[in-house]
Each structure stands twice: as structure tokens, then as C-alpha cells.
Amino acid sequence: MIEINVSPPGLETAYQTLFTETALSFLTELFLEFETRINQLYYDRCLRKYELKKSKYLPQFSRTKQRRDRSWLVKPVPGRLADRRLDLGDVSPSDSTHFFDALNAEVQGIQVDFDDGHCPTWRNQITGLYNVYKVVHRKEDKILKSPKDLPILMLRPRAWNMIEHNIMINGKKVPGPLVDFAILMYHNGSRLYEENSGPCFYLSKLESATEAKLWNDIFIWTQNKLGIPQATIKACVLIENILASFEMEEILFELKDHSLGLNCGIWDYAASIIAKFGHRNDFILPDRNKYVNMQRHFLKKYMELVVQICHSRGAHATGGMAAQIVTGENPQKAIENVVAAKTLEIQTGVDGFMVYDIKLVPKINQLWRKMCNTRINQLDRIPTDVISEADLLRMPSGGVTKIGLKHNVEVSILFVYNWLCGNGHFINKNSIEDSATAEISRSQVWQWITHMARLEENSEIITFELIRELTQNYVNSAVNLDKKYVIASANIFLDIVSSSEPPDFITTYLNDHYVFRRIHGSLEISKYNHKL
Known part of the structure; x- marks a missing residue:
């Protein structure tokens, strides 16, 4: 039934x-x-x-x-x-x-x-x-x-x-x-x-x-x-x-x-x-905005291995999504940043990737023509470097900046807020944020609290009390948002990052949360039809 x-x-x-x-x-x-x-x-x-x-x-x-x-x-x-x-x-x-x-x-x-x-x-x-x-x-x-x-x-x-x-x-x-x-x-x-x-x-x-x-x-x-x-x-x-x-x-x-x-x-x-x-503590990831990108050893080798394995087996290897939005005060700079990042991926040997903003499409098509002429893939390129387990597990060095910490708090709260409003992604500071960026943001905050990481600027220990203070500051400064949803989102975020066993996926946690389900109707009485 x-x-x-x-x-x-x-x-x-x-x-x-x-x-x-x-x-x-x-x-x-x-x-x-x-x-x-x-x-x-x-x-x-x-x-x-x-x-x-x-x-x-x-x-x-x-x-x-x-x-x-x-x-x-x-x-x-x-x-x-x-x-x-x-x-x-x-x-x-x-x-x-x-x-x-x-x-x-x-x-x-x-x-x-x-x-x-x-x-x-x-x-x-x-x-x-x-x-x-x-x-x-x-x-x-x-x-x-x-x-x-x-x-x-x-x-x-x-x-x-x-x-x-x-x-x-x-x-x-x-x-x-x-x-x-x-x-x-x-x-x-x-x-x-x-x-x-x-x-x-x-x-x-x-x-x-x-x-x-x-x-x-x-x-x-x-x-x-x-x-x-x-x-x-x-x-x-x-x-x-x-x-x-x-x-x-x-x-x-x-x-x-x-x-x-x-x-x-x-x-x-x-x-x-x-x-x-x-x-x-040997797997602490540093500030993602400053120290984590596709040129860091563990991610660079990961992409190279994807290309190597795929091409040796006749399969396509594709890269990630460019989340930048062509807008704001300097749209040309956004285009240049995306083209530079995607140029490196093409040089690695990928056969394709994604962008979010439709306005980027002409520039990226032009980039492919420039770098690969009429070739529609790079399946014939098979990297031969030996990539080890240690390569994939080598964490980048670096610390945590106050700006990076505040950014992770902001993205996490805004993701929960948008989720409660029924949106799976949103624009923040000329970039698309979705569950992937929310995952890394809240995960890093939890990890830094757990391992008592320190801020680069003044060696202050990242404590739950510091995160609570940053969260309250964000709630106070939030404008043009529904205040009751902002407060609910902030409390949910604090619950996640203070958990001794944080959820594997923020989306699982939110999808099962009674606040989300009450808002969107899956907990209402007498709402089910019996069929078959």
C-alpha cells in the first residue's frame, strides 16, 4: 500500500x-x-x-x-x-x-x-x-x-x-x-x-x-x-x-x-x-577562503586522479561548477576569475565543467575554442603521474582568519534561512551558495570549535561562545529578512555546530527537522491519501 x-x-x-x-x-x-x-x-x-x-x-x-x-x-x-x-x-x-x-x-x-x-x-x-x-x-x-x-x-x-x-x-x-x-x-x-x-x-x-x-x-x-x-x-x-x-x-x-x-x-x-x-586533529582544514582551492595539493591531485582514471577507461572527466555571478561593481573581474580557474582545469585535462550564470556561457565557449580548437573532449590525454593515498589525504597548512570565520557563520545561517523559506540556493556577495558551501561552512566551524583552533590575527581560541557572539551579531545586522526565520535559523546553526556528533549532511538534518516540516506541510494532520 x-x-x-x-x-x-x-x-x-x-x-x-x-x-x-x-x-x-x-x-x-x-x-x-x-x-x-x-x-x-x-x-x-x-x-x-x-x-x-x-x-x-x-x-x-x-x-x-x-x-x-x-x-x-x-x-x-x-x-x-x-x-x-x-x-x-x-x-x-x-x-x-x-x-x-x-x-x-x-x-x-x-x-x-x-x-x-x-x-x-x-x-x-x-x-x-x-x-x-x-x-x-x-x-x-x-x-x-x-x-x-x-x-x-x-x-x-x-x-x-x-x-x-x-x-x-x-x-x-x-x-x-x-x-x-x-x-x-x-x-x-x-x-x-x-x-x-x-x-x-x-x-x-x-x-x-x-x-x-x-x-x-x-x-x-x-x-x-x-x-x-x-x-x-x-x-x-x-x-x-x-x-x-x-x-x-x-x-x-x-x-x-x-x-x-x-x-x-x-x-x-x-x-x-x-x-x-x-x-x-591531523585533518583540520584551514580557512577555506584563504587556504583551500583546487591548486592545493590534496585537491589538485584529486582532480588529476579523476582525469587519469577516467581517460584510461574511456570515460569523461568533468570539473566543478563556477559559482560566480556576473554582476556587482566589477563584472569583468568575475569573468576573468572564472576564465582563469577554468583554464587551469582544461590544462589538467578535464572534458568539461559547469557554470551557474548563463551570462558566463559565451566566454566559456570562447575559452574552449581557444584552448581545444574543434576538439570536443580530451579523452586522449592520460596523465601518467603516480598519485598516492598520501597525496589525497595531505591537508593544506594554514590557520583561520576572523573574516573567514564570519563568512562561514553567515553562509551557514543564510542557507538554513533559505531552506526554511523553500530555497535550495541563494546569491551572496556575487556568488551562488548551495548545500555544498553550507556543508563546508558549518563543518569547518564545528571542527574549529572541537579542536580549539586559533585565529591568525590574535591567537584567540575559537570557542562556542565566540561563535554564539558572531551569530548574534549577524542576527542583529540582518536586514530585509524575516526576523523570526533568521532567529530560528541561527538557533538551528548553533545546535549543529555545538553537537558532539554533528550530522553527516546538513540537508538531512534540515529535511527531518520539525520546524521545516511544519512550515512546508509534511507534519499536518489528515493530509495523506491511501492508494493502491
Whole structure:
């Protein structure tokens, strides 16, 4: 039996279109087929966390058969997917204006984001899923300026840490990624295949090759169920967890028929180091604004390893997203900064990356033409440097600045504030902030308190009382914001950074928080329909 929350006001048509009896039956079958293995995934994550906490264990590259065998390659991707040079990132489909604008940009793909840049309120989920449906099925005139080909929609479901509070199957809440994937595939999978536009996915926050195999088996089951040829679904795995970086070759192998390569993401990746090893004082990350960037040894080697492994296996390697917004007093400076950073990534050998601001697209396309001429990827470039476990685990030196500390406090509070308001990302100081920057911000604050780090300026110890003072100062100075939400957000932030066992993911904590759920309707009485 499936129980599903009623439609938010004004979304009845979208709700009825998406949650048909056959679609819900498909979701139910998918959940029941993989329920045991999904529960095992959660158990394995808890067990690994416990083992890392109780020991001095550090991850190592394994000597698996997949790694030793140099003969296997991923299955070649269809023609349109051979060019992965530029995607738009953090495009939440619940933001209809931004989503529809992105569809007409001169890019290779659009990251249709239900994860880092998206807040999964029930209203946002339905709006986002329905907007994808309307685009794929051409249900609204003038969305696409050139209606010949659908753009490549890189569908990014929620990660495994997120639960959908508005749907229950046999008395159990369903993982968010399964809901997103099932509804997207059921309504759009065949159409995307027929239009030579996918279906394509970004897979977030995987921690192991076992988790990649789970997704691969979900793909196989779904293709069989929907009558789509095997190997049609293609997926790019975001290597944004430190443990996954030691299993990249195995991850590619498990998804080799469905692989669209691997992707690098700086802030989720850095935050995962704190999540896994932050209790150890040899893994203290310094001020991220001053000392943490892709040129630091541990991140530089991480990207080089992604390129090396991907290209040796015939897979695309893509870089992270440029979060800068072309606005403010010096927009040209923002463009120059993005071009400089992306030039270094192209020189490393990546086959593509993302930007958020559509205004950056012409400059980045020009950069690709300048550096690679007519070549649509760099798969023939295979770095040969030997990269060790120690390379990936070498923390950068440096301290903490007062400015950096205040910035982390501000970003954390503003993210919680926007989440409570139903927004998954926001603009702050000419840059996009999303759950990735919130993760590293709150993680660093917790780590600095825990290890009594000191400020560079005056050697003051970073204490919880100092953080409370900075938090109160920010609350007092906040203008043009709803004060009661600012105060609630500040209190939630203080609760997180003072916890002896902080949550692995801020989004999990917020998604499950009663304040968020009361605001957005998943705790209201008499709101569920019984179906099937």
C-alpha cells in the first residue's frame, strides 16, 4: 500500500499528471525490489562511520580485479554525449524562470538539480517534476526557441541521505532519490530515448563501488520494466566523498555500460573529509577562503586522479561548477576569475565543467575554442603521474582568519534561512551558495570549535561562545529578512555546530527537522491519501 500527501494548493493538475496509479505502482515495485539493498547501504554507511571513529584507519587503494585488469573500458556514449564541455549547474527545476531560460543556453547540458541547489518541499518537488514533464512532452509553447532537439537534461535526483516525507510504502518512508528517479523515468524515460536526449543522470554523494552497483542494477531493472534498450541510461557519478575517491576505478567498472564518467566537486568533497576524519586533529582544514582551492595539493591531485582514471577507461572527466555571478561593481573581474580557474582545469585535462550564470556561457565557449580548437573532449590525454593515498589525504597548512570565520557563520545561517523559506540556493556577495558551501561552512566551524583552533590575527581560541557572539551579531545586522526565520535559523546553526556528533549532511538534518516540516506541510494532520 502507498500513502501520499495531498496536492499543495494550485498544483492539482501537476499532481494528478505525475502521481497516476500506474506511476505509483511503478514506484512501489521499484522500492520493494531494492528495499533490502537500500537498507544495507544505510547500515554499511553507519558501520564505516563507526569504524573510522574508533580506529586510526585511513582508506587505501585496493588491489581489486577491476583495478588490475587494464583491458576493460566503459561503453562508448552516444554522439551527443561525446561533447561534455559545458553544463549549467544548480538549475533547480522548481525555479521555473531560471529553468526555462537555461533550456535555451548554448551549452551541452543542463544539470536539472533536485539535490544541492534545490530545497525538496512538497511544492518544489511537484513543480520541478512537472516542469521536466512539460519540457520533455512539449506541453508548453515557446519554452524551447529551437524545438528540433531537446537539450540534454542531466537529471540529478536527491542523494541517498534524503528521505521523502510525503510518500510511504507499506508504512515506510521512501528514499528521496528513488522517488525522483522513478517519477522522472516513468514519465520521461522513453520520450528522452526516442528524442536522442538521454535519459542522463548525475549521481550525488556515492561513497563506494557497492553503491554504484546498486544504481546500475536499478538502471537495468528500470530499462527492462519500461521496455527501453539496456545501456540507454547514462550516469555521471559525482566524486564528492573522500572514500569514493579511493574506489573510482571500481565505481566506473560497476557502471561501465551506463557510465557518463566522473565529476569533481570541491566543497562537498572537502566537507566529507571533515565528516569522516574531522574528529582527528591531523585533518583540520584551514580557512577555506584563504587556504583551500583546487591548486592545493590534496585537491589538485584529486582532480588529476579523476582525469587519469577516467581517460584510461574511456570515460569523461568533468570539473566543478563556477559559482560566480556576473554582476556587482566589477563584472569583468568575475569573468576573468572564472576564465582563469577554468583554464587551469582544461590544462589538467578535464572534458568539461559547469557554470551557474548563463551570462558566463559565451566566454566559456570562447575559452574552449581557444584552448581545444574543434576538439570536443580530451579523452586522449592520460596523465601518467603516480598519485598516492598520501597525496589525497595531505591537508593544506594554514590557520583561520576572523573574516573567514564570519563568512562561514553567515553562509551557514543564510542557507538554513533559505531552506526554511523553500530555497535550495541563494546569491551572496556575487556568488551562488548551495548545500555544498553550507556543508563546508558549518563543518569547518564545528571542527574549529572541537579542536580549539586559533585565529591568525590574535591567537584567540575559537570557542562556542565566540561563535554564539558572531551569530548574534549577524542576527542583529540582518536586514530585509524575516526576523523570526533568521532567529530560528541561527538557533538551528548553533545546535549543529555545538553537537558532539554533528550530522553527516546538513540537508538531512534540515529535511527531518520539525520546524521545516511544519512550515512546508509534511507534519499536518489528515493530509495523506491511501492508494493502491
